[in-house]
Amino acid sequence: MSIAxxxxxxxxxxxxxxxxxxxxxxxxxxxxxxxMFTVSFGLLLLASLLLLLMGxxxxxxxxxxxxxxxxxxxxSLGLVVEKLDNFHNYAILISVAFxxxxxxxxxxxxxxxxxxxxxxxxxxxxxxxxxxxLLYAMKKADIEILFISLGGILIGIGGVFLGFLKIGKMTLRxxxxxxxxxxxxFLTTVLFILGLRTV
Amino acid sequence: xxxxxxxxxxxxxxxxxxxQTALLLITGITGYISAKCPAKNVNEFVIMTVALFLTVSGxxxxxxxxxxxxxxxxxxxxxxxxxxxxxxxxxxxxxxLIVSFVGLALAFSLSFIFGAVVFAGLFFDVVVYTIWLKxxxxxxxxxxxxxGGMPILAGRALGLGHxxxxxxxxxxxxxxxxxxxxxxxxxxxxxxxxxxxxxxFPSTYGNRKTRIIIALSSLGAAIAIAxxxxxxxxxxxxxxxxxxxxIGILGLAATSVYKPSERVNFGLFKYASLYMLGSMIMIIIGxxxx
Numbered sequence: 001m002s003i004a005x006x007x008x009x010x011x012x013x014x015x016x017x018x019x020x021x022x023x024x025x026x027x028x029x030x031x032x033x034x035x036m037f038t039v040s041f042g043l044l045l046l047a048s049l050l051l052l053l054m055g056x057x058x059x060x061x062x063x064x065x066x067x068x069x070x071x072x073x074x075x076s077l078g079l080v081v082e083k084l085d086n087f088h089n090y091a092i093l094i095s096v097a098f099x100x101x102x103x104x105x106x107x108x109x110x111x112x113x114x115x116x117x118x119x120x121x122x123x124x125x126x127x128x129x130x131x132x133x134l135l136y137a138m139k140k141a142d143i144e145i146l147f148i149s150l151g152g153i154l155i156g157i158g159g160v161f162l163g164f165l166k167i168g169k170m171t172l173r174x175x176x177x178x179x180x181x182x183x184x185x186f187l188t189t190v191l192f193i194l195g196l197r198t199v
Numbered sequence: 200x201x202x203x204x205x206x207x208x209x210x211x212x213x214x215x216x217x218x219q220t221a222l223l224l225i226t227g228i229t230g231y232i233s234a235k236c237p238a239k240n241v242n243e244f245v246i247m248t249v250a251l252f253l254t255v256s257g258x259x260x261x262x263x264x265x266x267x268x269x270x271x272x273x274x275x276x277x278x279x280x281x282x283x284x285x286x287x288x289x290x291x292x293x294x295x296l297i298v299s300f301v302g303l304a305l306a307f308s309l310s311f312i313f314g315a316v317v318f319a320g321l322f323f324d325v326v327v328y329t330i331w332l333k334x335x336x337x338x339x340x341x342x343x344x345x346x347g348g349m350p351i352l353a354g355r356a357l358g359l360g361h362x363x364x365x366x367x368x369x370x371x372x373x374x375x376x377x378x379x380x381x382x383x384x385x386x387x388x389x390x391x392x393x394x395x396x397x398x399x400f401p402s403t404y405g406n407r408k409t410r411i412i413i414a415l416s417s418l419g420a421a422i423a424i425a426x427x428x429x430x431x432x433x434x435x436x437x438x439x440x441x442x443x444x445x446i447g448i449l450g451l452a453a454t455s456v457y458k459p460s461e462r463v464n465f466g467l468f469k470y471a472s473l474y475m476l477g478s479m480i481m482i483i484i485g486x487x488x489x
Binding site for chain 1: 434440442444446450454463469477
């Protein structure tokens with residue numbers, strides 16, 4: 001399926017924004033936090049470039065699905081590293097969840113394989129959504145941090161749509177999902193960038 | 200009259216392969232800015248840009264003129280204005296020579312070293328690559344690559360007044376990037392090159408070995424460009440972005456070896472162009488920001 005020009009432009013803008021964030025948006029983070037955010041924005045950048053150049057079909061590739069699941073995983077890890085004193089427990093939990101999800105994705109069949117990454121998305125997505133709200137409620141961050149929660153909702157919606165598409169339980173057609181996916185990715189990137197300014 | 204000029208322009212414009220010329224021009228500008236940033240001498244900058252544009256365009260026109268017989272045998276190129284007979288070959292030859300000489304004269308007027316490097320690029324491309332080696336050996340692309348690395352070396356040499364290790368590494372990065380660009384292309388248009396009798400890596404060594412060479416040269420290009428970025432003192436932010444973009448090209452190159460497909464191959468071809476363009480823009484912005 002060919003990509004409409006407007007969607008190509010949106011992918012390009014997403015890539016440029018993610019690249020900008022990698023270059024200029026991480027000066028105040030710790031080394032580990034910077035590494036985690038670089039992974040998540042780096043993957044957003046690469047995903048937008050590859051979608052722009054190679055089309056939506058690459059999303060059906062198992063390796064691409066596994067690698068892109070690292071976007072929320074590394075973003076949630078970055079947030080935890082930057083904002084919580086004891087990040088080790090979450091790091092261990094999410095790493096184990098990632099390994100299990102990858103194992104199930106490649107070595108099991110049917111719906112379990114398709115939904116394995118969904119659990120990972122759910123876990124990391126919950127952290128991306130809830131942690132900023134808690135931080136704001138405890139007055140440990142400015143209101144702008146809630147942009148990250150909004151971004152988390154959007155990336156969650158994207159993940160759910162793609163997951164259901166994979167197992168064939170979708171009322172929307174593939175083409176319809178592909179039409180709004182670029183804008184979803186763009187808005188997610190914008191919201192994450194806005195939110196990270198206050199982290 | 201206006202229609203005639205418009206018609207002629209439409210026929211002549213494809214002779215310079217505008218996208219390829221633009222990419223080489225950007226590498227030259229990057230080389231210059233990497234040495235002399237911000238560019239304080241606007242005259243020098245403008246003349247350099249025009250000189251590079253003319254010499255790169257001139258060598259491409261001469262290449263098109265010489266290769267018109269093999270272009271006529273390839274589906275991809277047989278509709279170009281020269282092989283299709285829409286342009287007079289003698290007219291094109293004269294145009295190519297004039298454009299090249301004007302470009303060289305401008306280049307030498309700026310500085311001897313700049314002119315010499317630009318001349319080397321033209322000589323390697325037209326004489327060594329196109330006339331001497333292209334129809335004889337698949338390894339001709341090495342000389343095409345050396346030629347492609349000359350604009351960036353020339354730009355930096357003009358800015359510095361001499362050739363340094365960063366300039367040479369810049370050229371090496373282009374030289375190592377060119378196989379990723381050309382070999383993926385020659386795999387896609389394998390039948391065309393076979394029909395024209397032009398030896399390529401896929402026809403000489405097979406697709407698997409060609410893919411391995413692409414992967415290795417991508418790795419070499421990424422290392423060279425990252426070393427240049429580090430040597431230029433770009434901030435960690437830019438180095439991180441280089442790392443991300445390099446992982447992209449290496450990932451695609453590795454995928455093309457282990458899980459080859461037409462989609463991955465052409466994706467790598469397109470990504471390689473974007474990678475080089477992105478790297479050059481990053482260096483320009485990084486240097487301008489100091």
